[in-house]
Amino acid sequence: xxxxxxxxxxxxxxxxxxxxxxxxxxxxxxxxxxxxxxxxxxxxxxxxxxxxxxxxxxxxxxxxxxxxxxxxxxxxxxxxxxxxxxxxxxxxxxxxxxxxxxxxxxxxxxxxxxxxxxxxxxxxxxxxxxxxxxxxxxxxxxxxxxxxxxxxxxxxxxxxxxxxxxxxxxxxxxxxxxxxxxxxxxxxxxxxxxxxxxxxxxxxxxxxxxxxxxxxxxxxxxxxxxxxxxxxxxxxxxxxxxxxxxxxxxxxxxxxxxxxxxxxxxxxxxxxxxxxxxxxxxxxxxxxxxxxxxxxxxxxxxxxxxxxxxxxxxxxxxxxxxxxxxxxxxxxxxxxxxxxxxxxxxxxxxxxxxxxxxxxxxxxxxxxxxxxxxxxxxxxxxxxxxx
Amino acid sequence: xxxxxxxxxxxxxxxxxxxxxxxxxxxxxxxxxxxxxxxxxxxxxxxxxxxxxxxxxxxxxxxxxxxxxxxxxxxxxxxxxxxxxxxxxxxxxxxxxxxxxxxxxxxxxxxxxxxxxxxxxxxxxxxxxxxxxxxxxxxxxxxxxxxxxxxxxxxxxxxxxxxxxxxxxxxxxxxxxxxxxxxxxxxxxxxxxxxxxxxxxxxxxxxxxxxxxxxxxxxxxxxxxxxxxxxx
Numbered sequence: 001x002x003x004x005x006x007x008x009x010x011x012x013x014x015x016x017x018x019x020x021x022x023x024x025x026x027x028x029x030x031x032x033x034x035x036x037x038x039x040x041x042x043x044x045x046x047x048x049x050x051x052x053x054x055x056x057x058x059x060x061x062x063x064x065x066x067x068x069x070x071x072x073x074x075x076x077x078x079x080x081x082x083x084x085x086x087x088x089x090x091x092x093x094x095x096x097x098x099x100x101x102x103x104x105x106x107x108x109x110x111x112x113x114x115x116x117x118x119x120x121x122x123x124x125x126x127x128x129x130x131x132x133x134x135x136x137x138x139x140x141x142x143x144x145x146x147x148x149x150x151x152x153x154x155x156x157x158x159x160x161x162x163x164x165x166x167x168x169x170x171x172x173x174x175x176x177x178x179x180x181x182x183x184x185x186x187x188x189x190x191x192x193x194x195x196x197x198x199x200x201x202x203x204x205x206x207x208x209x210x211x212x213x214x215x216x217x218x219x220x221x222x223x224x225x226x227x228x229x230x231x232x233x234x235x236x237x238x239x240x241x242x243x244x245x246x247x248x249x250x251x252x253x254x255x256x257x258x259x260x261x262x263x264x265x266x267x268x269x270x271x272x273x274x275x276x277x278x279x280x281x282x283x284x285x286x287x288x289x290x291x292x293x294x295x296x297x298x299x300x301x302x303x304x305x306x307x308x309x310x311x312x313x314x315x316x317x318x319x320x321x322x323x324x325x326x327x328x329x330x331x332x333x334x335x336x337x338x339x340x341x342x343x344x345x346x347x348x349x350x351x352x353x354x355x356x357x358x359x360x361x362x363x364x365x366x367x368x369x370x371x372x373x374x375x376x377x378x379x380x381x382x383x384x385x386x387x
Numbered sequence: 388x389x390x391x392x393x394x395x396x397x398x399x400x401x402x403x404x405x406x407x408x409x410x411x412x413x414x415x416x417x418x419x420x421x422x423x424x425x426x427x428x429x430x431x432x433x434x435x436x437x438x439x440x441x442x443x444x445x446x447x448x449x450x451x452x453x454x455x456x457x458x459x460x461x462x463x464x465x466x467x468x469x470x471x472x473x474x475x476x477x478x479x480x481x482x483x484x485x486x487x488x489x490x491x492x493x494x495x496x497x498x499x500x501x502x503x504x505x506x507x508x509x510x511x512x513x514x515x516x517x518x519x520x521x522x523x524x525x526x527x528x529x530x531x532x533x534x535x536x537x538x539x540x541x542x543x544x545x546x547x548x549x550x551x552x553x554x555x556x557x558x559x560x561x562x563x564x565x566x567x568x569x570x571x572x573x574x575x576x577x578x579x580x581x582x583x584x585x586x587x588x589x590x591x592x593x594x595x596x597x598x599x600x601x602x603x604x605x606x607x608x609x610x611x612x613x614x615x616x617x618x619x
Contacts (some may be wrong), residue, residue, distance in 0.1 A: 040436050041437060042441035046439055055491055056489060058490075076436065076437045080434055095497075096562035096575065097560060099493040099573040101495040101573070104497065105499075130434060143409055151614075151617065161452045165606060166456040167454055167456075167457070167471070168446055168609060169454060171615075171616075171619075172440075173440070174618070183485050205539060214551075219579070239555045239579060251576065252560055340516075
């Protein structure tokens, strides 16, 4: 009977373990497949050149007036549904802050958008498939020297949803088409300014601004370095950004409120290649460095930093007070303690009791060493008699 | 002897139960177990991805018909300002870069045409007229009103990509549309050193729109906006 009971109990325990294992397995495995994988659709250059890695992302060509360049755009549909993708060429434009973007399909084409002729304007792609759409770039005879930009845009064709109001959104992917017409190339940037704006959350926006005075875009390394008052670096912001021909570019680098507070100095500098013959995406030759202005600003410390700073200040103040007190007492002892000759039977303890001071103070003042033995007739300093 | 056999059988049951539990757990959880012998050749193709932008929900599923609803305002004899938020927890602005734009990209928002306006069955109003107090200015239409987009206070975060960072991606400044001068507003600019493979979400982009005085009450005001991500 007892064996039967024990066996039953074991079965119950292992049953529970099995149920737990099942539930744990379901949770673990189910969780691992519950995240939705976003499936992108759009396009990318179909024929990137091995000599310029940038051509994997955008179309780059140097073409003489009248030249024709064959190209292709790879349209991809990595979503789980069949998609109808529109593909079209437009001119480029400058968005706020000098950023590169593409004009809308409805806008008239005057530059590179008008030079491009695509073999197809619409492609139906099944899930997980892709297709190359060839196109030709024909540069007009009167194309001016320098860089011209346009876009190949890929956008899903969607039916209008009836009854939808407010701001209705559609989405598209643009691929820059940068065509450089050879001739007298000018590469020049000037610094427009550098400002710092306070934010509501206590942080700061560091806003450098530059202008491209040349006739080609320039990939410039923008650097904003923020230092503590004594020169130690707090943080560096920046990166390489394209600055489009003839345009002003500005950036907003976010600086979180510094923990310690105090005076800080942000400096702005910029570097770009000076080689006139260089193609977008390639780096060679010397770099030109432009130093921009430095801006000082004061940031109040965060509450935790303020508390720490107050505690440290209090500790420093108290230590200073103790140090001052100790100096003052030493001075008083030096001026007021008198010489005393040790009599027979006296030791440091009896002297301390007699003059009502600590025996340690007597030992310290007279630089006595352990075991602090005093010889009869020895002269030491003691407090004045009235003390 | 009898006891030993009984114990062994008991242990065997336990082992079988555990194996069954693991197999069932895997089966119910969607995992696949393959028992195979001999030599097999495994083939795998990963399709090239594309730089893309979209509006996704909290689980990163594409939202079928996304829109931005501006806060309702009451009819007014004076011009007024309506506000809205572009990018919420359930409709996040999303950018995906699966190694398709290694030297940076920009995310911008613009109307589908510079001559667009807030369209209604009744009286329309403009989105890109800088005239004071939502008046009509010298642009091509005869409508007043201006929209301002402010991404500077928005929240930029990493999406599903665990190893990605928001470093080297900057948010744009508060900008008002102005026909022929500012036709597109930059939401994000990614530098060349931003992650080549990554995805990001943007929430809480502030939108404000001045509405002309005596603009008729209506619920059907609509404008078509295009979110463009461009490899630059």
